[in-house]
Amino acid sequence: MSTGGVDQERRQRLIKLASATAFLAIVVIAVLIVVSQSGSDGGDASSVEGAAEIRKDLSGIPQRGLVLGDPGAKVKLIEFGDLQCPVCKGYAEEILPEVIGSKVRNGEARLEFRNFTIINEESIDAAAAAIAAGEQGRGWDFIELFYKNQGIEASGYVTDEFLTAIAEGAGVEDIERWNASRQSGRTLAKVEAETSEAGDLGLSGTPSFVVEGPLVDGGKRVLGTPGSAGELEDAIEGAG
């Protein structure tokens, strides 16, 4: 009888210990979540970084609108991207620099960015801002600087303040004109048309690539999302 009481008492004590363990576990989860949130970089209008590096990387390559490279190049590589998309950022930083260095800088191909706004309304704001920067010859500086400073997807960081900081960092000279243009119906219609085009091509994610050239059957080939710079370079070679 007394042994049963002792067992019951011990079990009660252990249940209390388990409750304390559960509380501790919940605290640990909360700490993990806080660390996860605080460790997120980018999306900060007050600390836009990398403008000089990007300017150096792109120097000497012609830009017109969102087209990078010789406008007369016989092969056109088109990227359909969403500026909020983290995979597009990965491409911009790890894959495209090699393609730009080997195929765009020498005039073999031109690289065109088209907006495929799949994430949320802020993607449309970002896309319109890029097009407006392109009108002042800073489209690719804007795109690359945006990616460099990209924040957490759909977290609300794409504010007017953030976009203005990117435009200024990208070297857009007339911010007033850029502001008017990015909010104009014409620019927003262009964003919508590019996204519709991506849908018509059957693209389902970003970034997706399309190559156009004289050796491509039908003039246009959908590449999807190649895994390496080499695949994009091969596609360019095969198209022209």
Added chain:
Amino acid sequence: MQAPAEGTLRTIATFVATLGAGVATYIAIAEADGGAPACFAGGGGCETVAASSHSELAGIGVAVIGIGGYLLLLGAALLRGDAGRLAGFGLALVGFGFSVYLTYLELFVIDAICQWCVASAALMTVLFTVNALRMVRYVGAEP
């Protein structure tokens, strides 16, 4: 309904924790060189999740943290008595809670689903259920 024997619960926990460590190891290896695990259904979900800033926690890959978590859960499953019961329950609760948070991020922030992460979340849910049952039913009992 009678609860399964503690030995059965520990065997299930051992098997599931080992499987979880395997899944986390695969994800960690696939992401090590900037890549992503292969998503069988396509759609780029695994690439999107792997490229997300949420795939790291204080500079450490979430998958690497997962390996550590599963190995600790494996240790708790192998440990007899109340120490194993309490440790298993606490660790599984942390793992389960963090998995819920990561699944929320996939669905509502990253907007992409990685099948391997879903598999890991499912395994963690099983581990939490088994360890909670072990703790509630057997704590205080003879090992």
